[in-house]
Amino acid sequence: MSYNRRDTIRLALAGGGTLAGGALLPQAPADAAGAAAEAGGAPLWRPGVEGQRRADLGNGTYRNPVLAGDRPDPNVLKDGEDYYAAFSSFLYYPGAPIWHSRDLVNWTPLAAAVTMPIGSIWALDIAKVGDTYYIYIPALDDADPARPLKTYVVHAPSMAGPWSDPIDLHLDGMIDPGHAIGEDGGRYLFFNGGNRVRLSDDGLSAAGAVSHVYDGWPIPEDWIIEGFALEGPKITRHGGWFYMFSGQGGTAGPPTSHMVVVARSHSIDGPWENCLHNPIVRTASREEPWWSRGHATALEGPDGRWWLVYHGYENGLRTLGRQMLLEPMEWTADGWPGATGGDLGRPLSMPGAGGGDHGQALSGFAPDAIGTRLTFWAPRSGYLDRARIADGALTLSTQGTGPADASPLLFVAGDRSYEIEVEVAIEGDTQAGLLLFYNEKLFCGLGLGTERLHAWRIGQEERWPPGAPIDAPRLFLRLVMEENVVTFLHSPDGRRWTKERSYEVGGYNHNVADGFLSLRPGFYAAGQGRATFRGLTYRALADVEDVVRA
Known part of the structure; x- marks a missing residue:
């Protein structure tokens, strides 16, 4: 038996299978992935809690998004066998939501790091130094015209909290902090526009002036983008190099705007050399399933392979916001990262065993x-x-x-x-x-x-x-x-x-x-x-x- 969209909406309006006129409608199969497999096609999703989209298809593969819905500017920290993701939360409070995973595909909510309203929370960055966790947070506060764009930090003994009150770093006018530790053990924050500042050893204040260290990758003039928009720097150390993964092209606008570019240096102080294969991720056509792909964190998965976590808009469904995507990557012979997931329109091999809990129930009003x-x-x-x-x-x-x-x-x-x-x-x-x-x-x-x-x-x-x-x-x-x-x-x-x-x-x-x-x-x-x-x-x-x- 086949089902069409009209059946789906009529079933919902009728409240469980019966139309106002008395005609009985069939119930859709409970296992959508299984039904698709029986029909000979790859499932677009697997139903999880309350039928919500789940990326883990249960057969050793997953299909994007790994975390559906509005999960903008994802930043992921690998901490032993655990992965923690945090997202821009803008004017939604409690803010700076934190999710947890063991395999980068199945995620569950953990906490929110900020309860005190400090403005619109933009792309943030998680770091762990010693036994302490830090989240560096830019916030746009329209109520303070003298200092509308500030940078804060919160810290905690655990990603589950309790988190400190926000501490003003007095680093103004910049967004998208990215924490890094240099070859000398010093702590740094990189920002949009290729800027950088050294931090104090405790990470709770600036220890120098902001300097410009990177110009970005020159985007071809005939590309259809929103703007140059060098932002979201995330620093990864691998094979004797520091790699800077950045977003460029604009995070919305035309579907082909956003992209992931990479530069590297032997020193945290530069000079930074652009990858010959830039951009390593980009939506090239409005026909692709995911638009405006960018703002990536690179990290090692539980299987030893490397992965990129970033966001993108679902084709034709910008109302859902920027959803969290996962793409495999490889290190090339010349030491550069290369994304291998194509347009993310097909199932991909899982980075781990999978099968764990995912998502959260949206029904009911739980105390927490x-x-x-x-x-x-x-x-x-x-x-x-x-x-x-x-x-x-x-x-x-x-x-x-x-x-x-x-x-x-x-x-x-x-x-x-x-x-x-x-x-x-x-x-x-x-x-x-x-x-x-x-x-x-x-x-x-x-x-x-x-x-x-x-x-x-x-x-x-x-x-x-x-x-x-x-x-x-x-x-x-x-x-x-x-x-x-x-x-x-x-x-x-x-x-x-x-x-x-x-x-x-x-x-x-x-x-x-x-x-x-x-x-x-x-x-x-x-x-x-x-x-x-x-x-x-x-x-x-x-x-x-x-x-x-x-």
């Missing part, structure tokens, strides 16, 4: 969900006091007048198509509901008010027609996303559903709205009072390409 799963958008001081999770329910105190200034509580969804359902109850003069949120100017959703529903689209409330009148303090809400087309529904009892409206949201992305963000589902509560959310369920929906290869 805030920080490891749920994050506030652009919160004020004391924001953690707004949320209370008890007995499987989230109680959220109100802020602002609508989704734009309510500091909604959001999470990352990494599936092309999915369904979310939640019950919301309001107290006082409150408006609360379910959103897809890019930023305060670009979002859509459905909220319950004291007299009617509030339907939001492109950051504004719909008035023609307005939301349906509702005379109840409690309502069930459902969101069905099918590859950038979202449908919002509501129900008085969780059984009888009414479709409110549908939107096309493919334009809710960085190339339209700036900010390097993603379109995230979540919850908001505005007005004067509070809202309680219960019964959160998340279910990934398999697309026809994922289930059966014709």
